[in-house]
Amino acid sequence: MARRSNSSRTASLVERLRSLWKVKNSALVQQELATEYPEDLAAALERLDVEEGLQILDKLDSLQAANVIVELPTETARAYVKHLPDAVLAAYLDVLPMDDAIDLQEELEPERFAALLEVIPDEDAREIRRLMQYPKGSVGRIMTERFFEVGPLTTVQQLLEDLRSAPIEKYETVNEVYVLDGGGFLQGVFSxxxxxxxxxxxxxxxxxxxxVVVASVEEPDEDAARRMAKYGFYALPVLDERGRMMGVFTGDDAQTIIREAETKDVLALGGVSGSAESYLSLGVWQLYKRRFPWLLALFFAETLTGSVLRxxxxxxxxxxxxxxAYYIPLLIGAGGNSGSQVTTTITRALALQEVSPRDWFMVMRREFVVAVIIGACLGTIGWLNAYFRWQSGSAVSFVVGMALPAIVLWATTVGSLLPIAAKRIGIDPAVMSAPFITTFxxxxxxxxYFEIALHTMKAHLM
Amino acid sequence: MARRSNSSRTASLVERLRSLWKVKNSALVQQELATEYPEDLAAALERLDVEEGLQILDKLDSLQAANVIVELPTETARAYVKHLPDAVLAAYLDVLPMDDAIDLQEELEPERFAALLEVIPDEDAREIRRLMQYPKGSVGRIMTERFFEVGPLTTVQQLLEDLRSAPIEKYETVNEVYVLDGGGFLQGVFSxxxxxxxxxxxxxxxxxxxxVVVASVEEPDEDAARRMAKYGFYALPVLDERGRMMGVFTGDDAQTIIREAETKDVLALGGVSGSAESYLSLGVWQLYKRRFPWLLALFFAETLTGSVLRxxxxxxxxxxxxxxAYYIPLLIGAGGNSGSQVTTTITRALALQEVSPRDWFMVMRREFVVAVIIGACLGTIGWLNAYFRWQSGSAVSFVVGMALPAIVLWATTVGSLLPIAAKRIGIDPAVMSAPFITTFxxxxxxxxYFEIALHTMKAHLM
Incomplete structure (x- = not known):
């Protein structure tokens, strides 16, 4: 009964899925995985090949499979959705709560999503279209319209009767009862x-x-989520600008939104741009794209120091x-920045349990490839900058061009291994943090830098 | 009805409290503030003088006052609790949920807390002592024992009867019903x-x-909180090592724990140590204590670069x-580190809405004082290091000793104003982040550094 979401649990589920994906008998697979939570299956699926994962999904019933897809990080979900037939996706849309269905939309091309809306029941399609009118990142977009509402004169007996007889999917949440007047305006709430x-x-x-503490349809979801957390609530009624109640913003969505906002902020502190994607769901190329633009911008900002020194x-x-000496701040800046990008990324992934110390080799291999690409780019740019812009001569330019990739590789290795090592021996990886690694x-x-300089100068007899 | 927790709201509540604290008539004050949430009152109290705040607290009824104290940041609460008489504190303990009562213990000297436990009802005192046996930071310490439990054979009719007739404070949470066997072992759960x-x-x-997804009494509260968030639950049953159910870990506590853990991690990324205290509740001296040790450690680590250069x-x-040139990495390192400490702190306080752009002058004044103290310390140490350890001569040592405080002051000013300015014009302050400010x-x-050097060298004719 005791279920603890730790890395060994995910690892053993991955093993079980690997042994199951070739099994032909769907009923057997369904039975075997019936009690698994979609969150756990999603974490395991992230570590399988897409072909293996598709075989597993195909054997699950629609509801469970749809919930797994929703729990996958965006990039991984996109890879799966590309391979799934329309009929399957329509079945998914049909069984999902509306806010999750809209989530799925982000992983599909707009035309394909529009086509799917045509084949699911009309009422669901209308609800999805209604919510999608609200801007991305607004509360309206992720609220549920399926809240439990009564009139001011409804008696307890009547509302309990309604709760008993209504279909279960009519209300997504019933712990709070919202009192609306005839015009749909929120009058009050009780538990x-x-x-x-x-x-x-x-x-x-x-x-x-x-x-009542409320949210508004148009406001940023993060603001409303923080408000909900501040007051310790699990749901906020969502009003339009006139005060009519349009839906409920639920706590599970709020938690996800806060987690993603925190991840984004933490990564920004480390100089990594982009949305809060799970570390493992990003490929080498995506990791590069989230880091290199910042490194490049910081590199050119840092060339200012060279101008000052000159x-x-x-x-x-x-x-x-x-x-x-002109190049000292530039070089240690590039090393520090690429090191803190990696450290911040890995520390965050460890905190969210997306990776565990046992993944160290996989992490290092990925980071090594990213560092080689980044190092090659920065080295070339650094060499060009030294030779043509600052006209430092061929020897110094060569030294800078060689030192940059070497320092980036070194910083990346230290930056990826230190937090994992810290976690392994039970120290909070956040303490092995960006300023520490930068300084080191x-x-x-x-x-x-100077060793490369010494050897080059000797060779050039400069 | 629409209640939005924004800075103008806090500001207007501060004004109202300022106009109320001298009012003699308690009933009037109570009536005036009856519908205010403790979270809002706490945010306002943080901006009042303690004497004013004490007058307000004194006029509220015990339950409301106690809830306000619990919502105050630790350091502010400590200042208040010091001034409150034992009888008042005992009344607070009596009305608070147990986990909040234990929270209060952190703000009291152990002897005083023990004495208070003697005067509150026996059963409450026993419950508090029981929970306090669990280690700090464990789930056991903050769970509630007041969950809704039934036997496997209890019928729906019986449990609804129990819910109706039991005193309201018997259960802190009833949305989930836990099924326990005779030995107290958890059998299952239903809504x-x-x-x-x-x-x-x-x-x-x-x-x-x-x-069932469960937590264990001994496990770190952050792990359990992250698990709850992962599965989108609002409560986890807490088991002892044998599987007996001891309590429930509720979602409001989990949210607070995650927020504080995130704050600690974010600050660590910026090189600030210490627990997740609200920015405004920390005095200048406390801000200094959270920053200087790290700066000093990083300063000495950075002197390694000087050794390499020499x-x-x-x-x-x-x-x-x-x-x-030996001092270049040391100086830009000190500037970068003190700048990112400030930026990280302010960005976090803005994200949690602890400060708003309208507080810019107060923030700058505080940061200026902290920077002067830190700059003076670092300048002295830098001068001593240059003169005695590296024997750089009086002129260079003087330049270093002067440049350090100047750079720290400059970095602090930029680091505190940029995130506020970004927020003011609607840019996410996280983008004005540590690497950007460091590079600038x-x-x-x-x-x-070089301007000071130029002027000093001219004077010394070195």
Missing amino acids: LRKALRADPSTTASELMKTD HYGQGDDSLHMNPL VDATGLVI | LRKALRADPSTTASELMKTD HYGQGDDSLHMNPL VDATGLVI
């Missing part, structure tokens, strides 16, 4: 518990609390400086 | 909603789902370097 403790003839308006150091006075790479990076 | 839809004679064991640059060969301060910091 189902309070209703259960009241006399059956009590009316909603007698039970309700009128001072300005003061070119004269023959007491400030005169060896041209090699500063000194060691300079050793790399 | 209250499911019970309401079932025939009154249905038994608990017929309704329950046996595959090692390669002291000879008469092609690598020979002006001693002023690198170049401008070197200008400061």
Whole structure:
């Protein structure tokens, strides 16, 4: 019964799925995986090949398969959805709660999603279209319209009757009962518990609390999610600009939104751009795309220091400086920035349990490839900058062009292994953090730089 | 009705409290503030003087006042609790849920808390002592024992009866019904909603789902909170090592724990140590204590670069370097680190809405004072290091000792104003992030360094 989501659990589920994907008998597979949560299956699927995963999905019933797809990180889900036939996707859309169905839309081309809406039941399609009118990132887009509403004069007896007889999917959430007047305006709210403790003839308006914390359809979902967390609520009623209640913003969505916003902010602190994608679902090329633009921008910003150094150091006075010194901030900056990008990414993935220390080799292999590409790009740009822009001569330019990739590779290796090692021996990886790694790479990076310089100068007899 | 927690709301509540604290009539104050949420009152109290706040608290009824104290950041709560008489604190303890009461313990000296436990009702005191046996940071410490439990053979009719007749404080949460056998072992769980839809004679064991996601009393609260969020639940049953159910870990606590863990990790990324305290509740001295140790450690780590530079640059060969260059990484490192400390802190406070752009002057004033103290310390240490350890001569040592505080002040000013300015004009402050500010301060910091050098060298005719 005790279920703990740790890495060994995911690893063993991956093994079980690997042994199951070739099994022909769907009923057997369904039975075997019936009690698994979609979140766990999604985590395991992320580590399988898409072909294996598709075989598994194909054998699950639509509801379970659809829920697994929804729990997959966007990039992985996109890979799966591309291979799934329309009939299957329509079946998924049909069984999913509306906010999850809209989630699926982000992984499909717009035309394909529009086509799917044509084949699912009309009422569902209308609801999806209605919610999709709200801007991306707004509360309206992810609220559920299936909340439990009563009139001010509804009695406890009546509302319990309604709860019993209504189809289960009519309400996504019933713990809070919302009181709306004839125009759809929110009058108040009370808990189902309070209703259960009241006399059956009590009316909603007698039970309700009128001072309600609300969200608005148009407001950014992160703001509403933070408000919900601040007050410790699990749901917020969502009003339009006139005060009519349009839906409920539920706590599970709020938690996801906050987690993704935090991830985005943390990565931005480390100089990594892009949305909150799970580490493993990103390929080498995607990792590169999220890091290189920032590194390049910071590289050119950092060339400012070179201009400052040349300005003061070119004269023959007491400030005169060896041209090699011009490149010191640039080199340690590039090392520090690429190191903190990796450290921040890995530390975050460890905190969210997307990777575990046992994944160290896979992480290092991926990061090595990314570092080689980034190093080659930065090295070329650094060489061009030194030779043509700053006219530092062929020897110094060569040294800079060689030192940059070497330092980037070194910083990346340190930056990816240190947090994993910290976690492994039980230290909070956040302590092995960006400033620490930056500082460490500063000194060691300079050793790399000067060793390359020494050998080059000897060879050139400069 | 529409209640949005934004800065103008807090500001207007502060104004109202300022106009109320001298009012003698408690009933009037209570009535005026009756519908305010404790979270809002706490945010406002943080901006009042303690004497004003105490007057307000004194006039509220115990339950509301106690809830406000619990919502205050630890440091602010400590300041209040010091001034509150034992009788008042005992009244607070009495009305608070147990996990909040334990929270209060962190703000009291152990002896005072023990004395308070003697005067509150026995049963409450026993419950508090029981929970306090679990280690700090464990799930056991913050779970509630007041969950809704039934036996496997309890019928729906019986459990609804129990829900109606039990005193309201007997259960903190009833949306999930936990099925325990005679030995207290968890058998399964079902939702209250499911019970309401079932025939009154249905038994608990017929309704329950046996595959339950659980937490354990001893496990770190952050792990359990992340698991709850992953599965989108609002509560987890907490088991002891033998599988007996000891309590429920609720979603509001989980949200707080995740938020504080995120804050700690984010601050660590910026090189700030310490727990997740709200920005405004920390005094200048506390801000200093959370930053200076890291800066000092990083400063000494960064002196390694100086050793590397001296090692390669002291000879008469092609690598020979002006001693002023030895200090470049040290100076830009100190500027970058102090800048990112401030940026990270302010960006986080903005994200959590602890400060708003309208607080810019207060933020800058505080940060200026902190920067002056840090700059003076680092400047002295930098001068001593240059003069005695690296024997760079009086002129260079003087330049370093002067440049360090100037760069720290400059970095702090930029680091505190940029995120606020970004927020003000509608850019996500996280984008004005640490690497950007570090790079910007690198170049401008070197200008400061060389200008000081130029003027000093002229004066010394070195």
